[in-house]
Amino acid sequence: MVRSSIFNVGFFVGTFVLMVVWSPALLIGPVALRWCGRAWAILLRKWLWISLGVSIEVRGEVPSGACVIAAKHQSAWETIGLLGILSDPCFVLKRELSYIPIFGWYIARNRQISVNRGAGMVALKVLLRQAQKAMAEERQVVVFPQGTRVEVDASKPYQAGIAALYGQLNVPVHPVALNSGLVWGRNKFIKHKGKIVVHFLPAVRQGLSKKEFLAELSDQIDSETARLVTEGRQNL
Numbered sequence: 001m002v003r004s005s006i007f008n009v010g011f012f013v014g015t016f017v018l019m020v021v022w023s024p025a026l027l028i029g030p031v032a033l034r035w036c037g038r039a040w041a042i043l044l045r046k047w048l049w050i051s052l053g054v055s056i057e058v059r060g061e062v063p064s065g066a067c068v069i070a071a072k073h074q075s076a077w078e079t080i081g082l083l084g085i086l087s088d089p090c091f092v093l094k095r096e097l098s099y100i101p102i103f104g105w106y107i108a109r110n111r112q113i114s115v116n117r118g119a120g121m122v123a124l125k126v127l128l129r130q131a132q133k134a135m136a137e138e139r140q141v142v143v144f145p146q147g148t149r150v151e152v153d154a155s156k157p158y159q160a161g162i163a164a165l166y167g168q169l170n171v172p173v174h175p176v177a178l179n180s181g182l183v184w185g186r187n188k189f190i191k192h193k194g195k196i197v198v199h200f201l202p203a204v205r206q207g208l209s210k211k212e213f214l215a216e217l218s219d220q221i222d223s224e225t226a227r228l229v230t231e232g233r234q235n236l
Contacts (some may be wrong), residue, residue: 007051041084060200073144074181152181172203177224
């Protein structure tokens with residue numbers, strides 16, 4: 001409880017202070033904001049270790065250039081941690097996040113993709129249009145294909161948006177499994193000592209139908225995530 005309190009206070013206060021101190025980067029543009037994102041991820045990694053004894057391990061070959069990253073979403077960690085792993089990530093985020101004071105400015109200026117999840121086909125068209133721009137800039141579009149954070153051991157269907165990106169963009173789609181929810185659970189105040197493992201898997205083969213793609217993607221992510229969760233529990 002004490003360690004979690006120290007971590008949470010340090011994380012939220014530190015994040016606010018950093019966003020204020022780094023605000024001139026909003027005027028400079030994407031290069032400066034990319035540096036801020038990487039620095040934020042590095043500082044979070046150090047703070048997790050200092051306050052909670054949490055370490056981070058990255059497995060597999062980290063993709064670069066234009067591609068889609070289809071990642072499991074168990075925790076707030078991956079929305080920050082991946083900033084320090086990928087070279088130029090472009091996250092697909094719910095539109096409500098862009099309304100948060102200061103934080104929303106960073107989202108807009110760093111050209112992240114904000115989507116109104118209740119807008120149906122209109123949202124899908126916005127997603128495809130913005131993702132195509134990101135591909136032209138050799139960025140990595142990060143999608144959480146289940147649409148939201150999912151608790152460890154819980155299941156949730158994979159949404160059609162990721163299949164549309166696979167079918168329309170003609171770029172590699174890399175599944176990413178992780179076990180961050182063991183350490184930093186969804187909406188959980190208490191954090192736990194352990195190791196967060198994020199595993200970049202080979203790209204899904206091309207030429208699949210929508211149904212085949214979603215089946216293969218979900219199988220790869222869920223099976224490797226289950227293995228990482230089992231491994232993580234043994235080390236808690």
